[in-house]
Amino acid sequence: MNMATPTYQANTSTEQLRQSTCPYCGVGCGVDISCNVNGRVVSLDKICGTPEHPANHGRLCVKGTNLLETNSLGGRLLHPTIAGEKVEWDTATRLIADKITQTVAQYGADAVAFYVSGQLLTEDYYIANKLMKGFIGSANIDTNSRLCMSSAVAAYKRAFGEDVVPCQYTDLESTELLVLTGSNTAWAHPVLFQRIQRAKLRNPNMKVVVLDPRKTETCTLADLHLPLKPGTDVAVFNGLLNFAHTNGSIDANRVHTFADGLDDAVAAANDMDIDSVSQYSDVNANDLLTFYRWFCDAERVITFYSMGINQSAFGVDKANAIINCHLALEQIGREGAGPFSITGQPNAMGGREVGGLANMLSAHRDIENPKHRDSVKSFWNAPHICEHQGLKAVDLFDAMASGKVKFVWIMGTNPVVSMPHREQVENALRRCETVVVSDIVNKNDTLDFAHIALPATGWSEKDGMVTNSERRMSRQRGILPPPKEARHDWQIMCDVAKKMGFEDAFDYSHPYQIFDEFARLTAYENDDEKLLNLAALVGMTQQEYDNFSPVQWPLERRSDGSVQTIRPFTSLTFPTDNGKAKCIAVTPQLPQQVTTASFPFVLNSGRSRDHWHTMTRTGKAAKLHAHMPHASVSMHPMDAQALQLSSKAYVSLSSEVSGETPCIFPVSIDEGIRRGELFIPIHWSGVWGSHSKLAKLYAPATDAISGQPELKHAAVNVVPTSFKSFGQVCIREQDAQRLGDSWGDYWAKTQTAHGVSWSVASHLDISQWLSHLLTRLPKDWVIYQHKNTSGVCLVGVHNDTVCAFVSLGQVCPSQSPDWLLPMGGIDSLLNSALTNDTLSNLLHGRVDDAFTKGAQVCSCFNVREKTISEAIEAGCQTVDELGERLKCGTNCGSCKPRLSEMLNAFASLEIPSVETA
Incomplete structure (x- = not known):
């Protein structure tokens, strides 16, 4: 798809406001984008939160605030390739269609697989599932959402009969007790954390409990932190259920009217008294008692949980242990109460709605249910419908490695980085006969294995729907035209489907048509069986779709034609066979990866504050590297x-x-x-x-x-690990890519404002390493050197412009606390004109004082630790006072938890009392 040639008209430049949705986490923040429109040329000038969007009310975290910094075409995949060679779109999609057809004919439909992403829009997701499950005839389509929220989905289905999150963000602001477990909310979902902070200020009686093995920034808001032993969540919540039962907090007769299984769940928890839980989970017994009393006594409780619960070999049981407590204590179906799973990706929920996981059909239908299969097949007029569940992510790559899956199409995700057992994933992709990758970047760990690479559109180009963690559908709007030959994912898949002979079923010209078809499917033969019923949205025109305002399901259309959201489960009736929820008997289980004498440490992983997934977007913004290089x-x-x-x-x-x-x-x-x-x-x-x-x-x-x-x-x-030599390499942007990354036996790369910086180490001594590095630098550069007792500095110059700086020494970074700090100052001199002062400063490692102020805390205004500490020592006592003096925390607010930590640390210092005579 080639872009039309822009036309330029004099004096026609106008400013416009466009609205979209942030492409990062599952909070689903609305964003306002100020655009400059000149004829057919659109440029994005400024971004801020949408004040009227109910998910964020104008707030954005540091990632959302810097979205435009990541939106350049640098590093984009812009042309289809086969075996690394540029080809026409028709050639690429024809080859993909032929490969799928041949694979199905030779090996069967289950030899084909799609692996997709929570980054896709709902319309993309829908087409992928329709093509795979209804026309290719296999359920071998799974998603990276398998890695983040599939356990929450399974637990909701076990308990409620349907994957329905029973809460919304306003509940976080109206609850009496908020339990945060398995979530460093301050970093993973900063905008929601700010809403919680504000709620706690408005209601001083609100209590916050954090269950987390680590003391994270989220704990700055906690009235109680339970640093439980990893993997012991079921024991803690079974202990709560047992405590509630033993102390008469459960009205069993009342619970039996709307939930089955309470007696079995309580029996499974009856050996989890406080002392047993304390020993099992390594949590102080008095703290457990406090938590249990608060939970049982509170009128309204929200348990807010994320990856720390889900990413487990027993994640479903963990989530059901939480849900059991909410059902038993009737903390569900009303404002400020419920078990609230928070998703990690912008459209993980939308993917769940359209059947994005290998064990479900679109519109919350079940593959194992013949009635559901026949209904979906009939609606699609599909030649096939998958008869059994497909391969889930880990099993899918195992099947690739064993040769059972011959063709895989990976869309918008980077499984070599995100999947466990990377060695096996790489082996699987090497063995797979055809690997197709659709992405926006021209380089990542997975693209190295692609036989066919397809350029997809990204945020600000894609046009469609997303659903956030509170079931709220919002529009991600296409503002810019697709660059070069990039295409929307749904367009690519429809092109392939048509070449496979399915022209009529995949004949769409706009995503509103796809969404309307999906909405009609949710209503088709539903008979109020599923809460996911979008009948009220059927029949939208393109203009109504383009002007769509955020709305939550479940929905009903009023007599006046307006659409109203219904809170789930207010009547304590659930979408199960008998209308009752299910308490699930669960028992604590140890993690599968247990420590041994050879492997004695437990490794946990999670998000950092300023980056996202595998950094294909945030990695382009120098400002987002500064907090954690x-x-x-x-x-x-x-x-x-x-x-x-x-x-x-x-x-x-x-x-x-x-x-x-x-x-x-x-x-x-x-x-x-x-x-x-x-x-x-x-x-x-x-x-x-x-x-x-x-x-x-x-x-x-x-x-x-x-x-x-x-x-x-x-x-x-x-x-x-020992190295003989250590160093820093800093090279201006235009030279960095052609010179590559391998500057030592070890290297770690950071994007900077004017180039790229590497922290490096080598097993060679300095003289050997220096000789090797000099051979890598361009021959037309002038190289200046300065040696001293600790090492050597190099400056590369071309046409009297500074191109590179290299510093090598024998001092390990552990012995030099400021090792990384000067690089900001060095970087600012890249691409500048060479002067005697510049050369002298570089060769002697002299930088501005601004870059020796400690680690960065505030990314928006580049405020560093030492500056903040000095302001605290000078009398600033609150986060607001620090903001007034230094501006930190006054833009996106992502640094506020760290500011609170620093204030608390200063306040906790022991100051000797002075006795007066």
């Missing part, structure tokens, strides 16, 4: 001391499945982590570091019901 492994001070490690020293991590090459990370000392446990953020991949392949360490242990991998609990070994 590289991944590190967090470790308790006593564990570090036992291994004779200091902060920033390098360690190698290995596990039973990691292969011969270890993961290498610098150490971060963290008093908030439990002894014997580690934490590493998930975002850095092989693109960003030579040894940053975290997924290697996780075994493919999965939940038997949901298939969700255990990505919060690996057993690993930690070994101090």
